[in-house]
Structures are given as C-alpha cells and as structure tokens.
Amino acid sequence: MKLYVMRHGSAEDQAESGADGDRALTPSGRKRVWDVARALVELGEEPMLLVTSPLVRAVQTAEIVALGTKIGDRGGSVEVRRDMSPGGHPTHLAHRLAAEERKRVMVVGHEPDLSALVAALVGGFDLSFDKSMVVGVHLTADSPQGRLRFVLDPKSLKLLVDQR
Secondary structure, three states: OEEEEEEOOOEOOOOOOOOHHHOOEOHHHHHHHHHHHHHHHHOOOOOOEEEEOOOHHHHHHHHHHHHHHOOHHHOOEEEEOHHHOOOOOHHHHHHHHHHOOOOEEEEEEOOOHHHHHHHHHHOOOOOOOOOOOEEEEEOOOOOOOOEEEEEEEOOOOEEEEEOO
C-alpha cells in the first residue's frame, strides 16, 4: 500500500466557538494545501482514499486534497475516523488498511501523532511534520515495518527523499 501521511494545513489560532476542534484553515493554509494537492498530481501520487481526523482543520485539508486530486472522479472517497484524532490510534489504522489491501491511502491528522506514526512504520524517523507536509510510506500487510518513499516539503513543493 502506498500510504500518504499528511498534516493539516495552517489553521486559525482560535475558533469563534473557542473549541480547538473547530479551528478552521486560514486562507494561506488553504492555498498551501491546494499547492500540495497539485504537486501530488504532478508527481503521480494521488490517493484513492482519504482518511481524516474529525477536527475541522483536518477535514478541510482532506476536502481540498480530494478536490485538487479529483478523487471523486476516480472512484475514491473521504472518510472521517476517530483513529486520526489527536491521541488516536493511527498506527493500528494504517496496518488495518494495509490488511484490507488498500492501494493508495492518505491519512490526515495532527502532530505529534503523525511523527510517531511514521517512526513506528519506518523506524528512525525523527522529523516533525510541518503543516501541509506529506510523507510517503510503502506498507505491506505481511510486515509491520514500512519503507520511507518520500517527504514532500510543503514550502518548496519538492521531494526531500525519493527512494521509489
């Protein structure tokens, strides 16, 4: 399975409601996510399934990626799962998706959970996720260890590592 691990885009400091989960993407956060989605298309790395945290900023990030990669036109979908919430169980989710033989899955979530997820999958990962960053991992159902494929830097929109 090609697993794309993405941190949500830049969000407002405080939501009108005062609840952290209601914080929405800023205009610059939306633009950066669009740019990342376009870069994924140019690289031929479009997901077929997006699984996102239920927090507003993550859902908005997933929706923008879905639109930018035309996931719906290709029969893909967006799912909201609590496993991607802060303090959730993203590693269990990733292994479950690999066991289901999913092919191209993007998970959208939060720090520090995403760094911990990638470290658990590939070992030795000590890079914290910038907002809108995407890390590509190859994961199989028959192995708990994955292989780092790339890091897409959201500021330069360049691959920092490419081991395909």
